[in-house]
Amino acid sequence: MTRAGQIRRRAVPALAALTVGALALTACGGGGDGGDGGGGGGDDTIQILVLKHALTGPMADMAWVGQIEEAAGVTIEWEEVSADWEQKKSTMLAAGDIPDLVVGTNTITNSDLATFVGLFEDLSDDLDSLPNVTGMFEAVPATEAMATQPEGTIFSLPSYRRFWPETGTRQFINQQWLDNLGLEQPTTWDELHEVLLAFRDEDANGNGDPNDEIPMDWAPAGDAGFGLFQPTVLLGSLGLPISDGGGDGYFVEDGEVKNFLVDERYRDLIAFLHELYADGLISQDVMTQDYSAYQSVARGDGDTAKVGFTWGWAGSDRVGAQLAGQYAAMAPLRADDSIAESDLTWSYDSYLLNYGVNSITMSAQSDNKEGALAVINAFYDQDISLQVLWGDFEDNITKVDDSTYEVLPPADESTDPSTWKWTTTLADNGPGWIRDDIEVALPADLAEAVEQSEPLQAAIANVDPATDIFPSALIKMSQEDLSALSINNTAIFSIAMQRWATWITEGGVENDWDGYVTEIENSGMTQNLEIHQGYYDEFSASQG
Amino acid sequence: MTAASPTQARPRPGAGAQLARHARRYWQLWVMAAPAIAFVAVFAYVPMYGLQLAFREFDFTAGLTGGEWVGLKYFQQFFESPQFWTLIRNTVVISMTTLVVGFVAPIALALIVNQVVNRSRKKFLQTATYLPHFISIVVIVGMLQVFLSPSSGLITRVAEFFGASGGNLLGSSAFVQVYVISEVWQHCGWNSIIYLAALASVDTQLYEAARIDGAGRFTIIRHIDVPALVPTMIVLLILNMGNVLNTGFEKIFLMQNPLNLGVSEVIATYVYKIGILSNQFSYGTAIGLFNTLINFTFLVVTNQVAKRVSNTSLW
Numbered sequence: 071m072t073r074a075g076q077i078r079r080r081a082v083p084a085l086a087a088l089t090v091g092a093l094a095l096t097a098c099g100g101g102g103d104g105g106d107g108g109g110g111g112g113d114d115t116i117q118i119l120v121l122k123h124a125l126t127g128p129m130a131d132m133a134w135v136g137q138i139e140e141a142a143g144v145t146i147e148w149e150e151v152s153a154d155w156e157q158k159k160s161t162m163l164a165a166g167d168i169p170d171l172v173v174g175t176n177t178i179t180n181s182d183l184a185t186f187v188g189l190f191e192d193l194s195d196d197l198d199s200l201p202n203v204t205g206m207f208e209a210v211p212a213t214e215a216m217a218t219q220p221e222g223t224i225f226s227l228p229s230y231r232r233f234w235p236e237t238g239t240r241q242f243i244n245q246q247w248l249d250n251l252g253l254e255q256p257t258t259w260d261e262l263h264e265v266l267l268a269f270r271d272e273d274a275n276g277n278g279d280p281n282d283e284i285p286m287d288w289a290p291a292g293d294a295g296f297g298l299f300q301p302t303v304l305l306g307s308l309g310l311p312i313s314d315g316g317g318d319g320y321f322v323e324d325g326e327v328k329n330f331l332v333d334e335r336y337r338d339l340i341a342f343l344h345e346l347y348a349d350g351l352i353s354q355d356v357m358t359q360d361y362s363a364y365q366s367v368a369r370g371d372g373d374t375a376k377v378g379f380t381w382g383w384a385g386s387d388r389v390g391a392q393l394a395g396q397y398a399a400m401a402p403l404r405a406d407d408s409i410a411e412s413d414l415t416w417s418y419d420s421y422l423l424n425y426g427v428n429s430i431t432m433s434a435q436s437d438n439k440e441g442a443l444a445v446i447n448a449f450y451d452q453d454i455s456l457q458v459l460w461g462d463f464e465d466n467i468t469k470v471d472d473s474t475y476e477v478l479p480p481a482d483e484s485t486d487p488s489t490w491k492w493t494t495t496l497a498d499n500g501p502g503w504i505r506d507d508i509e510v511a512l513p514a515d516l517a518e519a520v521e522q523s524e525p526l527q528a529a530i531a532n533v534d535p536a537t538d539i540f541p542s543a544l545i546k547m548s549q550e551d552l553s554a555l556s557i558n559n560t561a562i563f564s565i566a567m568q569r570w571a572t573w574i575t576e577g578g579v580e581n582d583w584d585g586y587v588t589e590i591e592n593s594g595m596t597q598n599l600e601i602h603q604g605y606y607d608e609f610s611a612s613q614g
Numbered sequence: 615m616t617a618a619s620p621t622q623a624r625p626r627p628g629a630g631a632q633l634a635r636h637a638r639r640y641w642q643l644w645v646m647a648a649p650a651i652a653f654v655a656v657f658a659y660v661p662m663y664g665l666q667l668a669f670r671e672f673d674f675t676a677g678l679t680g681g682e683w684v685g686l687k688y689f690q691q692f693f694e695s696p697q698f699w700t701l702i703r704n705t706v707v708i709s710m711t712t713l714v715v716g717f718v719a720p721i722a723l724a725l726i727v728n729q730v731v732n733r734s735r736k737k738f739l740q741t742a743t744y745l746p747h748f749i750s751i752v753v754i755v756g757m758l759q760v761f762l763s764p765s766s767g768l769i770t771r772v773a774e775f776f777g778a779s780g781g782n783l784l785g786s787s788a789f790v791q792v793y794v795i796s797e798v799w800q801h802c803g804w805n806s807i808i809y810l811a812a813l814a815s816v817d818t819q820l821y822e823a824a825r826i827d828g829a830g831r832f833t834i835i836r837h838i839d840v841p842a843l844v845p846t847m848i849v850l851l852i853l854n855m856g857n858v859l860n861t862g863f864e865k866i867f868l869m870q871n872p873l874n875l876g877v878s879e880v881i882a883t884y885v886y887k888i889g890i891l892s893n894q895f896s897y898g899t900a901i902g903l904f905n906t907l908i909n910f911t912f913l914v915v916t917n918q919v920a921k922r923v924s925n926t927s928l929w
Contacts (some may be wrong), residue, residue: 164674171918185893186674293875294887354764357873358784556892561697564879568786571872575782593696 072487095497116441119149121174128151132495133465133599134457141451142444146342147200162567170436171445174499175426181556182426184549191432191439192371193217194224199443202450203227207295213503215544216427230282232457232504233512234423235523236530237416238298239315240521243379246272247283251260253334257306258404259342262379266351267523269378278376285378286346286352293567294559295319298419299381301343306415307405307531309337311538313418318559318604320540325610327540327602329595331566338405340570345572346389353377357571369393370475376557382552387488399522416529421543431502431546435530446501460513461494476511487513534589536613551601558594565589681896697884705880710862713854721843725808725835728869740810743803756870758796759784768839776821785873793869793878797862812846813839818911848926856913859905881905 103132120129129135129148139146153178162168163178163186170179183190198203207214216228224426233511248265251272256262267287268487273280289299296302298314305312310330311321317327330336333573346352355363369390370376375397382388385397402414430449436442448454454466463469468476480490491497491513504510523530533539547555569586574581668688673681679717692698721745730736749757761769762783772784781787782890796850816838824834862884870878889898920928 086683156891160893164678164895166674181893185672188675293870293872306774312800354782355766358764358782358871360759371910380795504782553892553894556887557691557695557894557897560884560887561695564700564875567872569876572876575873589696603631 094145096326098573100528102318105291114144114438114441115147116144116171116438116446117147117169117173118173119150119151119169119177120122120496121155121172121177121499122150122151122152122496123492124501125489126496127493132457133462133497135453137334138445138448138456141448141454142441144438144441144445146445158416166435166598168433168435168440170433170442172431172433173429173449173496173501174585175429178428178431179227180428180546181549181552182549183219184552186213187473187549189434191434191436191442192223192225193227193432193443193446194222196439196443199440200447202451206230206450209506210503212421212544213425216425217232218550219546225547226431226504227501229426229429229455229501230503231424231426231498232506233510233516233520235418235520236418236420236423237523238383238419238423239303239417239494240298240384240403240519240522240526241303241379241380241381241400242385242397242532244274244377244396246271246396247375247378250274250276255398255400256403258406259304260406262403263346263351264491266346266379267349270349273381274378275374275376276483282376283378284353284367284376285351287356287364287377287380289381290357290359290361291567294563295567296418299383301339301381302330303381303417304339304342304403304405305330305335306417307339307403307409308523309413309415310335311415311418311533311601313535314422314537314542315419317419317542320542322538322606325537327599327606329561329599332590333596334583335476337579337583340573340576342405343574344577352574359576384515384522386486387515391486394437399525401525411528412532414529415532415538416526418535418539419535420532420535421541425543426498426501427498427543434592437610449501450503452503452505452508455504458496458500458502459498459504460491466494473505473507474509477513484576491515536610540606541609545605547605551605555592555598555601558598561593562590562595562598622842638861662885665899665903666905667896670896689904692901692904696794697879698804700876701879701884704877705859705861705882707877708866709858710795711790712797712802712861715794715860716805717799717851717854718848719798720805721809721847722763723802724806724813724843725839727806727810728839729814729831729835737757738785740803743805747798747804749800751862752868753866754796754800755865758869762792777850782873784871786875786877787867789874791876793866797865808850809843809846812843816842843866844924845926848920849928852913852916852920852928856909858912859908880901901914906923 114496116152122129129146129150135146154483159177160181163182166189170188178190178244193200193203210230210394213228213230217226219225241266243441244410245255247269248255250330251274252267253265254261256265268274269283269285271280274283288301289297291297291300294338295318300315302312302316305316310333311323312319313321316330319331322327323329343352347356353359354470355367359367365388368375368380368382370389370393373392375389379402380388385394388394389397399512402412402416404414430446432442432446449458453469457463457474460467466478468478470476477487480487482490485493535541538579565586569579569582573582634744663907664678667681668679669683669685670679671684727736727739727743730739746754764770764782767783773783783792805836820838821834824838829837859881861880861882863886866878866880867883867886870883880904885898885901889900890892915929919926
């Protein structure tokens with residue numbers, strides 16, 4: 071073998087080895103570049119991560135972004151996230167690699183704030199540079215309570231939307247079906263049962279097929295608790311006050327924090343729902359369908375409605391514009407005659423709907439603190455707040471004068487106002503402060519929701535947010551308590567949600583109830599209630 | 615490495631000299647293997663330093679490895695959790711059923727495909743059975759939900775037509791069956807490829823000799839095909855045993871609904887909910903480590919058993 075050949079034979083693997091090394095080096099280099107993400111690029115560049123709704127278009131298309139840049143004297147670089155945030159977040163936060171600002175309602179949760187201590191800027195000593203925020207704290211004291219940690223620090227700011235109704239769940243019955251069958255709107259559970267039986271047996275929608283009516287349907291419950299448009303609102307028929315559609319189940323009675331998962335009224339509700347299910351009155355898919363199936367089934371087929379009795383945000387949103395006219399917003403039901411009209415309650419969701427907790431959070435490592443604070447302040451400006459919520463002036467809002475505004479119908483006539491709002495701007499995900507002293511002509515979807523809440527008003531008024539519900543939005547807990555709660559909740563809800571689904575579809579709640587209560591209490595409910603009680607006592611003492 | 619030591623009259627060189635000689639002689643091989651070694655080191659061994667999180671309190675300010683040492687606190691918390699036995703039971707039932715059915719089905723399929731003589735039909739059969747492997751999990755779960763819907767599902771309707779009202783196929787009673795059958799349906803064809811390759815290497819003279827001796831189809835399968843597959847079967851079985859508690863996270867997670875949660879909550883989905891979604895990093899790591907240890911034990915035990923019983927093993 072020639073010497074040249076020997077050299078070549080040695081050179082090839084050596085080269086290969088070098089290449090591998092180089093690859094490893096570049097990989098490290100790439101990581102290094104990402105590492106200074108929190109620092110921001112140039113002097114006047116602010117990096118913002120924004121969590122958007124899947125429908126929302128690019129930030130560059132929103133004219134209010136330019137107004138913020140101008141007001142704050144910075145250039146904004148957006149990082150736009152609209153999917154899988156839960157997974158991305160944990161790794162991003164654990165790596166300590168966050169941009170100057172994080173925008174989006176509850177994008178950074180209370181649990182994140184408690185876990186990642188030191189990652190976020192304490193805004194309580196920067197309030198001098200945030201006049202709009204201090205203004206909001208004064209005008210709407212609840213926002214200050216939502217922002218402030220037990221030690222007085224402020225890591226994240228809420229938004230205030232003012233015009234939303236006090237409940238997210240409205241109750242609908244197909245009035246046309248009632249009229250076709252000569253029936254009245256039910257006022258008690260028994261009457262509801264009768265009406266649903268008629269829906270099942272007769273050809274209520276008049277299309278010649280008596281079997282295609284689904285008498286009752288509701289939104290799928292997750293495996294981590296209850297939410298809007300779910301039958302937990304019927305707990306109000308028994309006088310049990312709930313908030314946020316049910317949530318984790320906490321409520322307050324006579325100063326004592328309780329959880330409806332272990333309350334006998336919840337058992338009675340399940341027993342009633344099982345009666346309905348056993349009679350074939352509830353959609354068979356109710357436990358297994360996803361939200362989009364739940365939506366599309368109720369849209370029916372042209373002018374033929376499919377669902378008789380259901381819950382939703384607003385008529386046109388729930389059953390589609392074409393069928394909305396058939397449905398009537400209905401007052402709460404009483405469980406039976408022993409419940410007085412004045413005992414009725416309905417889910418109180420104002421903290422969820424009119425406020426957006428933790429809507430903007432600032433990095434503690436920001437290079438350009440003044441710039442970032444100026445951006446925060448600009449978000450809470452009167453005009454910008456409105457545009458973040460409903461879209462740009464001229465296109466989506468007419469500014470009549472300094473305190474009068476009119477939200478315009480969608481420029482694209484084929485979409486509904488709600489979809490339009492989410493398409494053109496951050497909408498409910500954005501930070502902002504809608505002033506209490508301005509006049510706004512509301513968009514059609516919101517006006518409809520407000521109007522359809524009318525029959526529920528008396529029942530909602532029976533819920534006193536100060537003494538009947540656990541004000542979780544206003545209370546900040548310590549990390550230790552939050553992790554105890556989250557571990558317990560995972561255990562509790564994996565039992566509770568499965569029993570809820572099984573009992574409704576297969577029955578058996580009466581016999582299994584006592585064992586279930588013990589099981590839930592042993593899974594951490596007892597500890598959870600103690601934790602909640604402690605915070606609640608502190609909270610009510612501070613309220614005077 | 616041991617086989618490489620040449621017979622030499624000189625006294626045994628020291629370990630250093632031996633290593634140097636080994637490096638001089640085989641360094642090209644080592645360089646070629648270097649990327650693989652680097653890959654395993656960087657992505658499998660280096661991250662293991664994070665395992666100490668299972669024994670520490672996660673403290674963001676102190677960094678990944680700086681938290682307070684709490685020993686086995688999180689393991690204890692998991693063992694004492696009311697969820698523990700449910701999780702173990704669900705995980706074992708799902709993964710064992712998948713393992714057994716998913717192990718036998720590809721072998722059966724390979725034996726059947728091997729019996730098809732016509733070339734084009736054989737190809738068609740093979741393609742048709744392994745195509746589902748390429749459907750994404752999300753789509754598979756979507757299909758399951760459509761076909762098995764209790765009110766409008768195709769399969770539910772067919773079952774009803776034949777008089778079976780088996781209740782909700784998306785509910786808890788049918789969850790394991792639905793999961794396993796769909797899993798096997800999806801991957802059976804793909805997994806049979808390796809067995810088909812093993813069968814292709816069987817000497818055709820054996821078949822001819824058997825036929826001359828008057829052996830029928832089943833006798834041939836039993837005495838020629840199956841013995842040819844045994845070594846492949848054992849290696850695959852050992853490898854599968856190493857994943858015994860690793861149920862497919864995505865598919866189970868997507869198939870979960872309130873009705874089947876009692877049987878569908880497995881260790882993988884629980885770790886995701888607790889560790890990632892609820893920020894319980896230490897607790898999540900501890901459960902994950904426990905899971906890995908069980909898998910490792912299974913792998914070693916199966917390997918030892920296989921070594922004893924059939925003389926085939928990984929090491």
